Amino acid sequence: MERCPVCNARWNGKRICHRCKSEVGKLADIETASDDLYRQAVAACRATDYTAMMDCALRACSLRSTPENIQMAACAAVMSRRFDMALGFYKKLACSEQDNSG
Numbered sequence: 001m002e003r004c005p006v007c008n009a010r011w012n013g014k015r016i017c018h019r020c021k022s023e024v025g026k027l028a029d030i031e032t033a034s035d036d037l038y039r040q041a042v043a044a045c046r047a048t049d050y051t052a053m054m055d056c057a058l059r060a061c062s063l064r065s066t067p068e069n070i071q072m073a074a075c076a077a078v079m080s081r082r083f084d085m086a087l088g089f090y091k092k093l094a095c096s097e098q099d100n101s102g
Contacts, residue, residue, distance in 0.1 A: 001028055034063035041072050050079040067093060 001011050005027065007020040015025025037060035044053035054076040061069040074089035 001031055030063050034060045034066075034069065037063070038069060038072060041076065045075070045079070050076060054080050054082075061089075065092070065096070067096065070096070 001024065003009065003011055004017040004020060004022060004024055006022040006024075007017060009017055009019035011024065011028075012018055013028075015023065015028070017024050037056045041053050041056035041060060044050070044056055054073075057069065057073040057076040061073045063069075070089050070093045074086045074093065077083070077086035077089060
């Protein structure tokens with residue numbers, strides 16, 4: 001998180017926004033948990049444990065739908081032979097990229 005989602009002040013890493021006094025620590029915790037799950041999905045992929053990869057990728061994606069998390073979930077779906085799911089993630093990624101480009 002780079003900015004407070006309430007007042008858009010630059011985030012200084014503290015749990016309370018210095019400008020608007022909003023509690024932003026829980027959002028930072030969610031980002032950290034999502035990043036940890038992403039790394040666990042990568043480790044599971046390297047260990048060819050595609051079930052664990054899918055579980056971690058889906059959980060990471062449920063916390064934050066970043067392009068990286070969506071790509072990991074799509075990859076996990078392909079490796080788990082869940083092509084319908086992979087196509088859904090591909091479409092989700094294409095829509096988010098289209099929204100960001102316009």
